[in-house]
Amino acid sequence: MNNKKISTTSVILLTASMIASNTVIGFADELKKDETVYSILKSNGDVDENIVSTWIKGDSKLGEIKDKSELSNIKNLNGDEKPAIDGDNITWNVGEDDLYYRGESNKTLPIDVNIKYELDGKKVNPEDIQGKSGKIKMIISLKNNELRSVNVDGKDRDIYVPFMTATEVIIPRDNFKDINVNSGKVLDDGKNSDITFVSLPGFKESLELDEDLINMMNLKDTLIIEGETTNFKNPDIFIVATPNNLDLDEVNEDTKLSDLKNSLKELKEGGVDLLSGAKQLADGNSELSKNYANFDKGVKTLDNGAGTLNSGIKQLSDGTSQLTTGANDLSSGLNQLNSSQGEFQSGVSTYTSSVGQLYNAYGGINTGIQSAYQGSTKLMEGINSGASGLDSLLASTNQIDDVASKINLIIETVNAIQVPKDQQGLKDSLLQKGREISGGLNQIAEGQREGISQLKGGMGELAAGASTLNQGLAQLNSGSVTFYDNFGKLNGSSNTLNDGSKKLKDATGTIYDGSQTLSSGVGSLGKGVDALTKGGSTLKAGTSELSRNSNKIVDGTNELSKGSKELYDGTKKLKEDGLDKLYDEGNKTIGELDGAVEVKDKMVEISKAYNNYGGISEGMEGNVKFVMKTQDNNTDNENDDKGKVSENSKEDSSVVKGWFKKLFNK
Template identity: 50%
Template sequence: MKRINLPKKSIATLTTLMLFLNTGFAFADMKKDESVYVVLKNNGDVEKRIVSTWINSDEKLGKFKDVSNLKNITNVKGDEKPIIDGSNVNWNVNKEDLYYKGDSKKQLPIDVDIKYQLNGKESTPKDMKGKSGNFKITVDLKNKEKRTCKIDGKNKEMYVPFLTATEVLLQRDNFKNIKINSGELEDDGKNCSVTFASFPGLKESIDVSTDVEKYLKLEDKLVIEGKTTKFEMPSIMIMATPQLPELKGIDENSTLSDLSQALDKLKKGGDELLNGSKKLLDGNNELNSNFAKFDKGVKSLDKGSNDINNGISKLSKATPTLNQGAKSISSGLGQLNESQGKFSNGVDSFVGSTNKLYQAYSGIHSGIESANEGANALQSGLSNGAGGVDSLIASTGSIDKVAGNLNNVASTLDETNPEAAGQLRAMSGSLSQVSQGQRNGLSSLKSGMSSAVSGANSLSAGLGKLSSGSSSFYSNFNSLVDAGSTLSSSSKKLSQATSSLENGSQKLVAGTDELNKGANQLTEGGKTLVSGTKQLNTNSSKLLKGTNDLAKGSNDLYKGVNKLKSEGLDKLYKEGNTKLSDIEGLLDVKDEIVRLSKEYNNFSGISKDMDGSVKFIMKINE
């Protein structure tokens, strides 16, 4: 028989399921994991059962008792041999793990029934081998583990829940147009893999209506149909485990009132949907009526974009000139700023010199004032002195009288004392000479003093004018000094302003550079705008037609929503609550299903001190 290789997806599916099965039991001191390998005939009948058992613990197992109904028990990974006493199997293992196998005659919890048809007639794989036509394979799974449970004080027949995965592999060279009633189908061109998951017996346990059963997809039967060009027995493998995933979706907090409230919300949502569709209809009608105005505006926009583009072109052409002018302004302001600095320094030097000159002239002005006062005093003194000279001239007459008296005395002495008379006459002559010399000198002095008085008068008048002019000049000089200080302060402010102006001009240059670049980009953008508005103008008419269609469509939508509400949601709300009772059974039996799943933890037997798990792997013997 030719060997059929499983595709990667099929291997991954089975491997994932096996990993899931191996994680089904809780942590315990000693655990027992059974894998029941079943060889099936083509029709699903059991040919052989081999049970592989793994007992493990965190510590060495040592001496312990196991319970098992297997025959031909064999240690497959050690030399230890069991001591069997009925169903009790005693071991002494100096390791943490024990692996053994054995045969079983016990009935399987899942019964497999496989039927084959070719061209509408039931047949066997042996008779169908090598033939062509329309084929049909039906894999029917039945749960054999029935229990009687108490539900609300009443007895109810339920089944131990088993999650099963059926994998069927068909070679694509021999099978075509493959279809399935349930599950997943994957075709890689070489093989066609069918994976079918089911819970046999669950629908009987939960006792739900046909509608809910279909919704939950509680299918126990896999049907594969298609065409075969040369029938070959496909590879069929079935795995089963009582270990169920957590039923988190159906916990103790789940109530039918939740579903009833959901239906009520659904009804309200239908009302809101109808109102919303009405508003949508009104809004679309308004949009449709107003879009014509928009379309007219788009056409105006198209014309305006051309005008904008023309203006942008002019701006783009002018920006280089503006940029060049800004650079010239910046250059001139740089030179002005440099000259202004020199001017400010010159003003400071001028003000300094003026201050020094003003301080020096202050002394000159004081000297002029003093000279003017002296000239006035001299004039007064000379005038007074001229009067004294006249008195002195007048006093020379007294000397002349004395000389005359001496001559008179000398005359009287000529006879008696001629010598004394001669001396007296000599004295008289000397006095006359002195008097005359005094008169002559004083006359000259008087004449000189007159000239001096005249000169002193002129000097006093001149110094008076000079003093008056000096005072005026001194006052103006002071104003000049004050003006120089103001000029120095102003020149500094002017220098600062010129510097700021130069900095601003540099920023202006940078700005015009950016403006120039921006103008170029704006030119490109203007062209894009023109192109876009043209396209917008072209599409606006199409969009106007679309708004007309949208208004018509929203009207159809409103009619459809109205029909959905009246014929669908309202009916669902009315009938929905009556259907909720169909799933009451699921809520009632959930805990019992979980309990049955946990209780079925072995196939061949288990000691009460162990925690266990079991899985079944069934394969058709090709």
């Protein structure tokens, strides 16, 4: 069996420890047999395996002891001694004062466990929905198998051996959320939801209780767990059962059920007065709620008006603050302006004088520009005339070419004339001279043409430059005339500016005197507005507090009216459906309680008689408890620990005992 999941703080070990501490105390030399039945359950609650751990203890060395056991595969857990087995008779020879052994059994358990699962409203096998998501429902039902027939006051009745069961279901928060249960408690540590459920299977059937009493006592045998699974995984389910932990024998004849009847009668009579008072209370609270609602409307109107007034005062305060700041800034600025007006007026006078001097000086510049423009015009005309002369000079080179051509013609003619040999030298000399003259003339004409062409090109550039200069001087002359005229206007305006600056200085002084008066008046206004702001804030705070408290009172009166009506309705229902029916001389519920103590005595008897599971020898005192757990396929069984329950883990069981006793003693 897997013990790793069972923490020392869990209700299962608490209950198991509580049961273990209930070992019967006997006299010297008596043997006590304590059995713990460990059952591994399938996912539907069916038993897969039963392993029984047995502890036999004496007050001294055990020696040879006779035991009875229906277990198989018996194994000594704390020694080397081996038993002699003859059917269900077992003989041990033990040198210690206690003996631990374990065995296996397929005998039916006293408590049947039935576990069902539903996913999204459909019945499912948990193996088929591993890892799935949806709305999950788990139903764990417990059924008592130990029915006994007893005689109570001369009547045969069927009652069950009283087993108290404690169920714990550990659900991991990573896989489930929004857990709800029909009974029991849910504890959440942030990692797991730990559900604990205590029940008494067969108890209500043994007492044959009315359904109303069953519901009143919350005697449920079925635990229903509902929630949302995001990645389904089988939860760990533990169940502990014991027949020896109820202290039923403390409920005896001194428990006066007749007192319960008398109390119910008085309660019924008091219910009439309670109902009348609840009605008066409901009517009065309803009237209070209506009247106070009208008062609350007036409070809301007052608070809204105070809010509007306070908002206006705040705007006035903000405006006054800005006005004060502006008046002070204006006065300070005018003071500075007034102080600087003298310097400004002096600067304007200096500026006016300088403008006059510049205007007069520029008159000479304007005259010079006009003269330069006129000279440029004449220069351009001269350059254009020189260019015309160059064209005539260039034409004269053509005449030189004509002279050279005529000389060449003469040379050809002379060359054709036949002369005597003694004159041939003269002829050649003349021809040579003629050729030199002709060649010289050609060179002169060519050089003259080239020079004149270059001179003509330079004259063209000069004429273009002269034309550009003339155009620029024309524009400069025109701009200078306009500038000179505007300069004259500026000179006149500076005189007007000088006169205006004198008047501005006088006006600034007058405005500054007025700003000082304004600043003083605004300061007085600010003080008054500050006082008004404080008063408005106090008023608004008071009305807001009144409104908030009024809301609470309205809510309170409404809740009081609603609650008093619900109280009246509940009181009426309690009287008519509860007290009147509960106290009825012929009421079956009251009659059923009459035999409860007698049935209890029989339950005590059969509870003490159920002292073993695997068998017990005559003369031994026995005690048995059952521990059941669903399978965990991810861990290994730890069978060697099944028979050992720590003696140091004993806990007080008074809470459970007290709860059970209250079922009878109320």
